[in-house]
Amino acid sequence: MALNIGWSGSPALKKRFIVASLSALGIFVLLLLRLWHLQIIQADTYQALSEKNRTRYIPIAAPRGPVLDRHGRTLVDNRPAFRIAALRQEVEEPERLLGRLAELLDLDLAILRERWTAGRRFPRYRPVPLAEDVSRDALERVMEHSFELPGLLTEVRPVRFYPEGKSAAHLFGYLGEITEEELHAAPYRAYHVGDFVGKNGLEKGLESYLNGVPGERRVEVDVKGKKLRILKTQEPVPGNRVTLTIDRDLQLATEAAFGDQAGAAVALDVHTGEVLAMVSTPGYDPSLFARGISGQEWVDLLHNPLHPLQNRALKGQYPPGSVFKIVTALAALEAGQATAHTKVSCQGELEVGNRTFRCWKKGGHGITDLKKAMKESCDVWFYEVSQKVGIDRIAAMARRLGLGAATGLALAGERQGLIPDRQWKEQRFGDRWYRGETIIASIGQGYILTTPLQLATMMATVANGGTVMRPYVVKRIDDMAGTIQQEPTPQIVRQTHIDPTHLANVRRGLEAVVNEPGGTAWLSRLKELPYAGKTGTSQVVHQRKRRKHDEEIPYQLRDHALFAAYAPAENPEIAVAVVVEHGSHGSSAAAPIAQAMFSTYFKLQPPPEGK
Amino acid sequence: MFDRRLITHFDWPLLLLVVLTALIGIANLYSATSSWPPQATPVYLKQIYWLGGGMLLAATVSFVDYRHLQHLGFIFYGLTLLLLLAVLVIGKTSMGATRWLDLGFFNLQPSEIMKIVIIITLACYFARQDTLAGYSFSDLLPPFMLLGLPALLIMKQPDLGTALIVIFIGFTMSLFAGIRKGTLIGLTVLGVGGAAGGWFLLHDYQKQRILTFLDPESDPLGSGYHIIQSKIAVGSGGFFGKGFMQGTQSQLSFLPERHTDFAFSVFAEEWGFCGSLLLLGLYLLIVIWGIYVARNAADLFGTFLAFGVSAMLFWHIVINLGMVIGLLPVVGVPLPLFSYGGTSMITTMLGAGLLLNVSMRRFTF
Numbered sequence: 017m018a019l020n021i022g023w024s025g026s027p028a029l030k031k032r033f034i035v036a037s038l039s040a041l042g043i044f045v046l047l048l049l050r051l052w053h054l055q056i057i058q059a060d061t062y063q064a065l066s067e068k069n070r071t072r073y074i075p076i077a078a079p080r081g082p083v084l085d086r087h088g089r090t091l092v093d094n095r096p097a098f099r100i101a102a103l104r105q106e107v108e109e110p111e112r113l114l115g116r117l118a119e120l121l122d123l124d125l126a127i128l129r130e131r132w133t134a135g136r137r138f139p140r141y142r143p144v145p146l147a148e149d150v151s152r153d154a155l156e157r158v159m160e161h162s163f164e165l166p167g168l169l170t171e172v173r174p175v176r177f178y179p180e181g182k183s184a185a186h187l188f189g190y191l192g193e194i195t196e197e198e199l200h201a202a203p204y205r206a207y208h209v210g211d212f213v214g215k216n217g218l219e220k221g222l223e224s225y226l227n228g229v230p231g232e233r234r235v236e237v238d239v240k241g242k243k244l245r246i247l248k249t250q251e252p253v254p255g256n257r258v259t260l261t262i263d264r265d266l267q268l269a270t271e272a273a274f275g276d277q278a279g280a281a282v283a284l285d286v287h288t289g290e291v292l293a294m295v296s297t298p299g300y301d302p303s304l305f306a307r308g309i310s311g312q313e314w315v316d317l318l319h320n321p322l323h324p325l326q327n328r329a330l331k332g333q334y335p336p337g338s339v340f341k342i343v344t345a346l347a348a349l350e351a352g353q354a355t356a357h358t359k360v361s362c363q364g365e366l367e368v369g370n371r372t373f374r375c376w377k378k379g380g381h382g383i384t385d386l387k388k389a390m391k392e393s394c395d396v397w398f399y400e401v402s403q404k405v406g407i408d409r410i411a412a413m414a415r416r417l418g419l420g421a422a423t424g425l426a427l428a429g430e431r432q433g434l435i436p437d438r439q440w441k442e443q444r445f446g447d448r449w450y451r452g453e454t455i456i457a458s459i460g461q462g463y464i465l466t467t468p469l470q471l472a473t474m475m476a477t478v479a480n481g482g483t484v485m486r487p488y489v490v491k492r493i494d495d496m497a498g499t500i501q502q503e504p505t506p507q508i509v510r511q512t513h514i515d516p517t518h519l520a521n522v523r524r525g526l527e528a529v530v531n532e533p534g535g536t537a538w539l540s541r542l543k544e545l546p547y548a549g550k551t552g553t554s555q556v557v558h559q560r561k562r563r564k565h566d567e568e569i570p571y572q573l574r575d576h577a578l579f580a581a582y583a584p585a586e587n588p589e590i591a592v593a594v595v596v597e598h599g600s601h602g603s604s605a606a607a608p609i610a611q612a613m614f615s616t617y618f619k620l621q622p623p624p625e626g627k
Numbered sequence: 628m629f630d631r632r633l634i635t636h637f638d639w640p641l642l643l644l645v646v647l648t649a650l651i652g653i654a655n656l657y658s659a660t661s662s663w664p665p666q667a668t669p670v671y672l673k674q675i676y677w678l679g680g681g682m683l684l685a686a687t688v689s690f691v692d693y694r695h696l697q698h699l700g701f702i703f704y705g706l707t708l709l710l711l712l713a714v715l716v717i718g719k720t721s722m723g724a725t726r727w728l729d730l731g732f733f734n735l736q737p738s739e740i741m742k743i744v745i746i747i748t749l750a751c752y753f754a755r756q757d758t759l760a761g762y763s764f765s766d767l768l769p770p771f772m773l774l775g776l777p778a779l780l781i782m783k784q785p786d787l788g789t790a791l792i793v794i795f796i797g798f799t800m801s802l803f804a805g806i807r808k809g810t811l812i813g814l815t816v817l818g819v820g821g822a823a824g825g826w827f828l829l830h831d832y833q834k835q836r837i838l839t840f841l842d843p844e845s846d847p848l849g850s851g852y853h854i855i856q857s858k859i860a861v862g863s864g865g866f867f868g869k870g871f872m873q874g875t876q877s878q879l880s881f882l883p884e885r886h887t888d889f890a891f892s893v894f895a896e897e898w899g900f901c902g903s904l905l906l907l908g909l910y911l912l913i914v915i916w917g918i919y920v921a922r923n924a925a926d927l928f929g930t931f932l933a934f935g936v937s938a939m940l941f942w943h944i945v946i947n948l949g950m951v952i953g954l955l956p957v958v959g960v961p962l963p964l965f966s967y968g969g970t971s972m973i974t975t976m977l978g979a980g981l982l983l984n985v986s987m988r989r990f991t992f
Contacts, residue, residue: 026759028759028805029759029922029930030922032803032805033918033921033922036803036918036934036937037915037918040911040914040915040918040941041911041915043945044907044910044911044945046954047907047945047948047949047952047954048903048904048907050952050953050954051861051895051900051903051904051907051952052900054858054861054862054952054953055861055862055864055865055866055895055899055900055903056865056866056900058862059862059863059864059865059866061862062858062859062861062862062863063862063863063865065859065862065863066859066860066863066875066876066881066896067875069856069859069875069876069879069881070875070876070879070881236875236879237879238662238879238880238881239879239880239881240880244879
């Protein structure tokens with residue numbers, strides 16, 4: 017056994033032990049260098065990565081700014097809405113949970129399944145929303161059963177609340193979930209999937225003011241995305257408060273006056289251009305969108321033949337009918353082709369070339385001057401005068417008064433209307449202008465199209481002595497602390513430089529329309545408040561060709577009724593334009609609405625109760 | 628028969644190093660599994676039981692003179708080889724690998740036994756040759772046969788980690804025994820060629836692991852995930868670490884296999900570079916101590932035995948650490964005394980027992 021004595025002393029072995037030990041040491045040093053690299057040189061990088069691993073940012077929606085009327089009365093606000101959601105990782109039997117939930121909430125199981133599936137695009141720590149805006153009763157029912165429904169949770173989020181119901185829905189617009197396209201657009205850089213943004217109206221136009229700054233909650237999560245604790249909470253900053261130029265009482269009264277007729281009305285402050293009321297009927301219930309509109313409700317709105325989603329005050333283009341006589345008269349006076357005393361004998365029709373143009377009154381108006389022509393809306397007077405003035409000067413006057421171009425109201429989608437002249441016809445149809453077309457244009461028929469907003473602006477211009485004001489609807493934007501963010505001032509679009517005596521002559525005619533027996537709006541006068549206006553009836557001939565449905569024809573064939581007015585007759589303050597679609601006659605359908613508006617605005621009758 | 632001198636010469640420092648490291652490992656396991664749902668027997672407690680059992684085993688092993696093994700070496704080898712064959716035939720399959728024999732009360736993993744047995748076998752062989760002159764290619768054929776047979780059987784299970792350890796142990800012992808220069812160069816060339824050829828024998832998941840190691844970001848949610856998360860854990864520990872039980876990577880379960888293969892990552896995250904330095908120091912001490920035991924052994928068999936055990940520990944440590952810090956591909960090799968697992972603990976303590984055995988008999992001829 018002692019054979020090996022001395023072997024360990026052999027130089028060869030000794031060397032091998034040293035080599036082995038040094039090799040081990042060397043490799044350990046290599047490991048240490050690597051650890052040095054990871055834990056010291058790259059520590060910051062890896063610390064950041066480990067932070068990223070364990071923290072998640074959960075956005076907290078900022079309450080959108082409220083919208084107030086000019087007197088500070090709330091038009092749009094927020095209310096808490098309860099949402100029932102489920103944390104995917106804690107739901108053991110999705111099918112059972114959804115089934116039970118459908119029972120408790122009386123919802124369609126298929127819809128719940130769809131939402132549950134759609135929730136997969138959310139990160140795991142984000143609960144999957146299953147039911148929006150659940151009533152308190154339903155919420156309690158679900159909570160009573162929460163022990164048998166693991167993974168369910170309720171969240172509160174602010175949704176839009178409309179104290180006045182459907183009132184001014186078009187003006188406000190509605191909210192919807194942000195689309196893929198919007199997410200890529202510059203103004204929505206800071207938004208995320210699932211955010212709600214204004215889709216139209218003021219909600220869209222003022223998105224950056226109303227939106228506020230969302231807060232966020234930094235939570236610690238484990239590898240499964242399970243929320244463990246809140247690390248930090250950044251409270252959201254509510255959106256700015258928007259005060260409108262709208263007068264709530266006037267708005268409600270106008271809407272009430274329309275009843276179930278389709279149409280639009282605009283009321284402006286004649287001196288500033290402030291929009292006091294803007295109505296488009298039929299409307300829609302904006303709260304449908306606040307709680308999340310269902311597919312069926314959306315389809316119903318889209319396919320409703322009366323287009324309830326459209327804001328007719330801006331987008332509805334109507335031939336102005338006899339309201340346009342204001343333009344023709346001013347054009348004739350300014351061109352020196354007529355005076356207040358120019359007399360025409362109306363026999364009920366006028367022959368030009370080989371065509372006969374009828375006056376609306378079969379027997380004719382007899383000897384007619386400007387005032388009578390306005391008051392009784394005699395067509396023949398304008399036929400005669402327009403022959404001398406010509407279409408180009410009529411069109412120029414229309415444009416001076418703000419027709420044929422967007423008024424510049426800061427709301428998307430405003431239409432321009434159409435004021436035709438020779439050049440336009442040449443370009444559009446490659447044809448010359450015919451005299452008969454001037455005759456038709458002189459009474460606001462033919463190619464001419466105007467929006468209710470344009471007509472109101474024109475009326476305000478006539479009322480204020482010839483200054484075209486840009487209509488605006490936002491009076492002030494301030495944050496919740498009261499710091500003013502924006503306070504628009506009245507803006508002059510142009511001075512028309514219309515001779516004051518010419519304006520006065522036309523206004524005398526407009527006053528007679530309302531305040532003298534035989535005037536076309538005599539029945540809608542206000543004893544306490546003399547005002548001025550012009551009725552109009554516009555033919556919807558072109559619709560006859562388009563619409564073929566039998567049951568639609570009687571309604572669609574009826575003429576549009578228009579009325580543009582200002583009040584008081586002396587020192588006017590407010591101008592309005594009213595269009596009642598297929599209302600037949602301006603005098604019977606549109607004027608009473610203006611009458612109701614004035615009587616509310618000047619408090620001649622108690623304002624209607626807010627809904 | 629029992630010699631009082633054995634007590635006098637008992638290698639207390641080695642035992643102390645081993646137990647200290649194991650206790651740190653157990654504390655680390657406590658932290659690594661603290662976020663687990665409560666269990667009847669927590670993992671760290673089980674590891675304590677295994678450590679206790681392992682120490683008993685080590686004591687038993689150390690008190691039977693290792694020189695008896697010189698006569699039993701080839702018998703052990705034959706028996707273990709039979710067990711490995713048995714695994715192929717009637718082995719228990721779990722997670723795609725067939726590594727275990729179901730003994731009813733216990734799942735025996737013959738490949739682990741082979742790690743120790745190959746050390747004994749090769750020690751027998753080299754001690755019997757009794758030459759320091761350097762082995763030629765033909766001299767090395769028998770030990771390589773002894774090595775290759777079990778390595779192939781283990782590879783077939785498949786268990787790349789264990790097969791590699793067995794091969795590395797064998798090569799390290801052969802190198803230590805001495806190889807002629809020409810033979811060494813020839814073997815290196817063969818080895819490189821063999822590695823290239825071996826690539827085609829690897830399982831897809833094994834290839835994937837190697838590819839992923841080369842570029843972990845290529846598969847961040849699949850097999851690259853382990854390496855990325857481990858590096859994040861280790862790196863984010865910084866100099867001082869996040870503190871005991873404070874490692875977010877481990878406590879929040881981002882780190883996979885954190886009680887077994889990636890136990891060191893937990894430690895590095897919570898104790899930082901300071902902790903890594905201390906632990907690596909302990910492991911290096913154990914390895915160097917093993918080599919020291921080999922140097923002072925009473926006979927050549929003892930030298931090879933102790934050196935083989937040191938090599939086994941060394942390769943386990945280096946492969947595991949290299950893997951968790953992203954220097955080596957992910958092969959399932961546990962960190963001795965640190966990773967949870969009865970098998971690893973028993974193998975390590977068997978090895979430690981052999982070291983103690985050789986060490987306490989260094990003056991006994």
